[in-house]
Amino acid sequence: MPAPIEFDVLVVGSGASGLAAAVSAKRGGARVALVAKDAVQSCNSAKAQGGIQAAFGEDDSPEQHAEDVWKSSHETADRRLVEVLTGEAPDAIHWLEEHGVEFTRENGGYRLARCGGSSRKRLLQVGDRTGHAITKALRDWVESSEIEVFPKSPLTELIQRPNGWRASCGEHVIDAGAVVLAAGGRCFRIAEERGELTTNHPGATGEVTQIAVDLGAETRDYDALQYHPNGGAWPPAMQGYSIPETTRACWPTAARTSSSTTPVSRRTAREATPGSPRQSSTRSAAWLASRTSRRKRVAAARSSSRSSASGAWTR
Numbered sequence: 001m002p003a004p005i006e007f008d009v010l011v012v013g014s015g016a017s018g019l020a021a022a023v024s025a026k027r028g029g030a031r032v033a034l035v036a037k038d039a040v041q042s043c044n045s046a047k048a049q050g051g052i053q054a055a056f057g058e059d060d061s062p063e064q065h066a067e068d069v070w071k072s073s074h075e076t077a078d079r080r081l082v083e084v085l086t087g088e089a090p091d092a093i094h095w096l097e098e099h100g101v102e103f104t105r106e107n108g109g110y111r112l113a114r115c116g117g118s119s120r121k122r123l124l125q126v127g128d129r130t131g132h133a134i135t136k137a138l139r140d141w142v143e144s145s146e147i148e149v150f151p152k153s154p155l156t157e158l159i160q161r162p163n164g165w166r167a168s169c170g171e172h173v174i175d176a177g178a179v180v181l182a183a184g185g186r187c188f189r190i191a192e193e194r195g196e197l198t199t200n201h202p203g204a205t206g207e208v209t210q211i212a213v214d215l216g217a218e219t220r221d222y223d224a225l226q227y228h229p230n231g232g233a234w235p236p237a238m239q240g241y242s243i244p245e246t247t248r249a250c251w252p253t254a255a256r257t258s259s260s261t262t263p264v265s266r267r268t269a270r271e272a273t274p275g276s277p278r279q280s281s282t283r284s285a286a287w288l289a290s291r292t293s294r295r296k297r298v299a300a301a302r303s304s305s306r307s308s309a310s311g312a313w314t315r
């Protein structure tokens with residue numbers, strides 16, 4: 001075993017949550033290590049295009065935001081967490097700005113878009129690359145600080161010790177007083193197992209969640225997966241490409257029928273792309289998926305999933 005390296009805080013994961021945790025711990029004066037499974041750039045956060053919500057509109061408030069989230073959850077969310085999320089969202093936006101994120105502005109304020117489930121315009125964006133802009137700014141901050149970064153160092157084992165934790169991360173053994181697990185979800189692995197399409201990055205495999213569960217962490221809605229209705233299905237090079245939610249505003253039929261689960265209809269998709277040939281990649285995802293050799297496996301997996309829906313991409 002290599003000699004353990006010591007830190008105050010070990011952060012596992014280099015998505016937005018891991019980067020933000022590392023920056024916060026460093027600013028608090030800790031000696032921080034950040035490990036990533038693959039390249040530090042590889043994460044779902046960088047793929048997020050749609051945007052990030054906070055109540056900044058004149059007709060909006062954190063209370064209204066909380067009400068919308070509560071309704072969107074069909075009143076199943078934890079209200080305390082919803083209040084933290086919506087109450088702290090404006091400060092989180094300012095925190096990101098302080099660390100170099102430049103949200104798109106218009107008329108002297110933020111440009112706010114409307115998005116699914118919200119009764120007010122409250123979606124902030126950085127052009128159409130919001131997640132990329134957030135992770136890039138935080139990564140630049142991390143890389144210019146004394147935070148020690150270990151790419152290609154997946155966490156495989158975490159053992160509790162009298163004064164903290166011992167973590168096996170690739171070739172490294174790291175001892176830390178506190179460990180932040182920010183390794184994202186498992187939709188890439190689940191999609192592979194089910195033969196479904198996914199917009200996730202290949203590192204979204206969920207083994208860190210399992211490590212946490214094995215150590216006694218509690219879970220909530222663990223069986224639920226997010227499904228996204230629009231994405232690339234054909235040609236193969238387009239598989240996994242996410243078509244953002246805002247696109248649905250241009251595709252009325254899709255917007256009407258979709259509650260994050262229904263694919264764009266073939267006719268609507270074709271009409272939304274003037275001049276597109278009939279046999280083109282604008283054909284509906286459902287239609288295309290139905291032609292793939294994966295059809296039977298997809299159908300079998302769907303019938304056993306409570307959150308699955310025909311023609312959707314795990315996300």
Ligand SMILES: Cc1cc2nc3c(=O)[nH]c(=O)nc-3n(C[C@H](O)[C@H](O)[C@H](O)COP(=O)(O)OP(=O)(O)OC[C@H]3O[C@@H](n4cnc5c(N)ncnc54)[C@H](O)[C@@H]3O)c2cc1C
Nearest residue numbers: 013014015016017037043044045048050051154155183184
């Ligand atoms: C295509 C797409 C578009 C999206 N659009 C939006 C949007 O517009 N707005 C929105 O709010 N949300 C959006 N989301 C959801 C959002 O991106 C995620 O909820 C968010 O990025 C999760 O952040 P995270 O830091 O928890 O995980 P991630 O960003 O996935 O980061 C996880 C990190 O952990 C690392 N990791 C995994 N396993 C290990 C291991 N064993 N050891 C070490 N490191 C490990 C990964 O390599 C990665 O660096 C979108 C998601 C996708 C896929």
